[in-house]
Amino acid sequence: MRALARKVRSAAARLYRRHDRRRARNAPEPSTKQIRILLLHAHGMGGTIRTVFNLASYLADEHDVEIVSILKEAEEPFFPIDPRVKFRFLDDRLRPRGGPLRALLSRRPSRLIPASESAYHRFTLWTDLKLVRYIRSLETGVLMATRPGLNLATAQLARPGVITVGQEHVALATQPEEVRKLIKWRYRRLDALVTLTKADLHDYRETLTKKPRRLVRIPNAVPPMGGGVSGLDAKVAVAVGRMTKIKGFHRLIAAWETVAAAHPGWTLRVLGAGPQREALVQQVAEAGLEGKVELPGPVGDVGAELEKASIYVLSSRHEGFPMTILEAMAKGLAIVSFNSPHGPKEMITDEVDGLLVKPRTNDNLAAAIIRVIEDERLRRDLAARALETARTYDRDAVGRQWDALLEDLLAHRRRRHATGRGPVPAQAPAPEDAPATPPAEVARPRL
The missing domain is CATH 3.40.50.2000 (Glycogen Phosphorylase B;)
Incomplete structure (x- = not known):
């Protein structure tokens, strides 16, 4: 029975990939105009949330940015938000909608997120359904994910016309073995993987036998803060x-x-x-x-x-x-x-x-x-x-590194689109040590 189940899953995966290849031939022209960022809980409190808000605000200068939060468990955001950034919530737990189907699926554990992922207990079959529907609804633009479970889902589900970027806010060395195995297999499908530290970048280079097209380190930027500089007199x-x-x-x-x-x-x-x-x-x-x-x-x-x-x-x-x-x-x-x-x-x-x-x-x-x-x-x-x-971590300095990465990914997709090979990213990665920061004289692209 197990052998039969494996064969069925393998056949389904082949059909799934064949379907995406057919859609790729008619996919719209690649674009970075729309950027969607997947986040677990946009109204929560944490370093990842704050840095995502900061990045979204920077990108909103040139792009249409939407933060897509899996959960909504608080009425108002803990951190201030840029009014130019849109928000979408897939599972509003304050005002549940979905009737009996939602009630049933919300009681069952996720099958999409690895059980050893640290936030696994926050996901359910209902969030699986909502997340799959959302990712598969996208035809073009950029989709960023911000934690291992969401990176894995993006790599597995995104259509070929979507430029996919995974962000890692936690070191690879601290991930459970089950998650590391999935990372090793699926992250190659991403267009880019962005780490925060050089040490983590090195670990991914050593771990991933097949890599995303771009594997780069871009640190977080200092967010806007109230108040002034400390006088260093307070005890x-x-x-x-x-x-x-x-x-x-x-x-x-x-x-x-x-x-x-x-x-x-x-x-x-x-x-x-x-x-x-x-x-x-x-x-x-x-x-x-x-x-x-x-x-x-x-x-x-x-x-x-x-x-x-x-x-x-x-x-x-x-x-x-x-x-x-x-x-x-x-x-x-x-x-x-x-x-x-x-x-x-x-x-x-x-x-x-x-x-x-x-x-x-x-x-x-x-x-x-x-x-x-x-x-x-x-x-x-x-x-x-x-x-x-x-x-050295000024928002504009770090933001230019994101500009350069997105420009590179878009240029690669446009070349493939122009030659008729479709928007599916090449497996051969770009040089891993290529600088993410553009020369100072290069203006930010308006796409």
């Missing part, structure tokens, strides 16, 4: 993020016991919400750190909160490309971070624009924080150089 250290185990806030609070004993006048403020919040509140109480560690919850204006601090601390077990470090740098804070090779290590030059600490070592983290507290000259030097580093 406050701050951390920001979703309160999950991976963020390591329990380690930071443990380290702060040592810091508070040496410098009782200093306060640690941890901004965010999440499933670990109650455990962290209890940890603070048991350690006798009330008044010395504050957990005020999520804030809408992160920039204003960073301005009120002097030190930023990142205690995560691992990170892809932590936007909070960039934001803290742009606010002129002194950075202390665990040394993760897929994010902080690339963003921070140790002893220059921040301090890197051996991961998961509470005592070392406490010692580094105390060092920055006690050495004001060091604190101000680190902060000044952090400001210089943040300028």
